[in-house]
Amino acid sequence: MTISTEIYAERRARFLGRLGGVAAVIPAAPLAVHHADCEWPFRQNSDFWYLTGFDEPDAVALFLPHRPEGEQFVLFVQPKEPSAEVWTGFRWGCEGAVERFGADLAHPRAELEERLADYLKGAEGIAFRVGKHPQVEPLVFQAWAGQLDRAPRSGAAALALVSPCSLLHELRLRKSTEELERMREAARISAEAHELARQVARPGLNERQVQAVIEQHFLEQGARGTAYGSIVAGGDNACVLHYTANNAILRDGDLLLIDAGCSLNDYYNGDITRTFPINGRFSAEQRALYELVLSAQEAAVAAVAPGQTAEGVHDTAVRMLVEGLVDLGLLCGEIDGIIEQGAYRHLYMHRTGHWLGLDVHDVGAYRLGEHHVELEPGMVLTVEPGLYVSDRLPVPEGQPAIEARWKGIGIRIEDDVAVTDHGHENLTAAALKAPAALER
Ligand code: GLY
Numbered sequence: 001m002t003i004s005t006e007i008y009a010e011r012r013a014r015f016l017g018r019l020g021g022v023a024a025v026i027p028a029a030p031l032a033v034h035h036a037d038c039e040w041p042f043r044q045n046s047d048f049w050y051l052t053g054f055d056e057p058d059a060v061a062l063f064l065p066h067r068p069e070g071e072q073f074v075l076f077v078q079p080k081e082p083s084a085e086v087w088t089g090f091r092w093g094c095e096g097a098v099e100r101f102g103a104d105l106a107h108p109r110a111e112l113e114e115r116l117a118d119y120l121k122g123a124e125g126i127a128f129r130v131g132k133h134p135q136v137e138p139l140v141f142q143a144w145a146g147q148l149d150r151a152p153r154s155g156a157a158a159l160a161l162v163s164p165c166s167l168l169h170e171l172r173l174r175k176s177t178e179e180l181e182r183m184r185e186a187a188r189i190s191a192e193a194h195e196l197a198r199q200v201a202r203p204g205l206n207e208r209q210v211q212a213v214i215e216q217h218f219l220e221q222g223a224r225g226t227a228y229g230s231i232v233a234g235g236d237n238a239c240v241l242h243y244t245a246n247n248a249i250l251r252d253g254d255l256l257l258i259d260a261g262c263s264l265n266d267y268y269n270g271d272i273t274r275t276f277p278i279n280g281r282f283s284a285e286q287r288a289l290y291e292l293v294l295s296a297q298e299a300a301v302a303a304v305a306p307g308q309t310a311e312g313v314h315d316t317a318v319r320m321l322v323e324g325l326v327d328l329g330l331l332c333g334e335i336d337g338i339i340e341q342g343a344y345r346h347l348y349m350h351r352t353g354h355w356l357g358l359d360v361h362d363v364g365a366y367r368l369g370e371h372h373v374e375l376e377p378g379m380v381l382t383v384e385p386g387l388y389v390s391d392r393l394p395v396p397e398g399q400p401a402i403e404a405r406w407k408g409i410g411i412r413i414e415d416d417v418a419v420t421d422h423g424h425e426n427l428t429a430a431a432l433k434a435p436a437a438l439e440r
């Protein structure tokens with residue numbers, strides 16, 4: 001299943017409805033240079049993609065709800081040009097933008113500067129995300145400034161410049177049936193890759209060779225590639241949360257932490273972490289910590305249900321981890337006091353999850369002031385507690401020094417979990433995590 005043109009049209013209708021009389025300017029991403037004049041593979045801006053499904057750089061979408069009789073969805077795109085397309089590939093051009101992508105009207109991108117002010121005329125305000133689109137921002141400011149200059153004479157102007165983010169991101173936070181289907185597909189491919197990786201991992205391999213198995217599977221299955229830089233971290237490397245060097249030899253007796261997920265052609269993402277013994281056998285210390293993280297993770301997943309909050313999911317994981325660490329002698333004191341003081345953070349220093357969707361760390365509020373956003377059916381979040389035992393962070397005063405036998409153990413277990421009407425669906429359950437499934 002793919003997201004159909006009708007679904008993009010429905011999203012636009014909902015967005016236009018929410019804008020009221022405010023016009024929105026939503027730019028596509030530009031190409032990003034990697035080094036010299038070589039470019040990274042193109043990655044569309046997720047807001048623009050959500051509303052258009054148009055996968056070319058440097059376009060700009062206008063949403064014009066103040067023109068009920070006129071065009072409300074206008075695209076500015078790179079026009080068709082054989083001499084450019086022979087170098088960089090096919091373009092839909094203005095005609096394709098209308099016929100294939102449902103624009104009411106399309107113009108060459110080069111005409112944005114001269115046309116923007118006219119299109120914005122009569123809008124109550126302009127919704128544009130300042131600070132993110134350096135090539136488009138001066139044109140929006142210029143059009144806005146022109147309106148403000150004329151306001152005393154015309155008596156009308158888009159006085160306010162507002163952010164489109166809260167409106168748009170509220171829509172993106174709640175996934176439709178079709179989006180959940182795409183996320184199941186991203187989860188399936190990502191989970192299969194983790195299973196393959198565990199089968200090949202053995203002492204003596206380089207982390208990068210395991211990374212190759214994972215990413216090969218993503219591509220073989222038709223994904224665009226990785227959702228983020230794969231983390232393949234043997235032993236103590238797993239205690240570096242964003243380890244991406246992936247260039248060490250896997251050692252007999254160490255654990256291997258793999259945090260990897262694919263990104264589909266339409267940018268829906270998987271995000272899975274699994275940790276297992278490289279030689280197929282947990283040591284006593286590894287098993288104790290693994291079972292603790294697993295029980296915290298399973299309890300946190302179980303806490304995902306309508307009416308609960310991401311904060312509550314995090315608190316569930318933290319409490320179980322702290323209780324277990326006290327039992328193991330890695331923390332001491334009263335549980336509530338340790339949690340309040342954060343005296344566990346040298347061992348667990350990140351949050352338990354994040355929204356997942358078109359962005360890996362997807363958009364949407366977690367709290368509105370003091371109010372934690374309640375989980376609703378269609379929201380998708382990761383649940384990813386971990387423990388990282390090393391000397392990198394100082395042991396807080398009053399907490400026990402860490403014995404050498406625990407050091408160099410880094411564990412995270414991460415699933416992608418959708419909120420359903422009565423509970424949750426673990427999208428990534430096919431990536432095994434029970435200790436018995438990880439040993440051989
Ligand atoms: N892989 C990024 C994350 O887990 O948040």
Ligand code: MN
Pocket residue numbers: 271353354382384414
């Ligand atoms: Mn994650």
Ligand code: MN
Pocket residue numbers: 259260271272273414
């Ligand atoms: Mn992850």
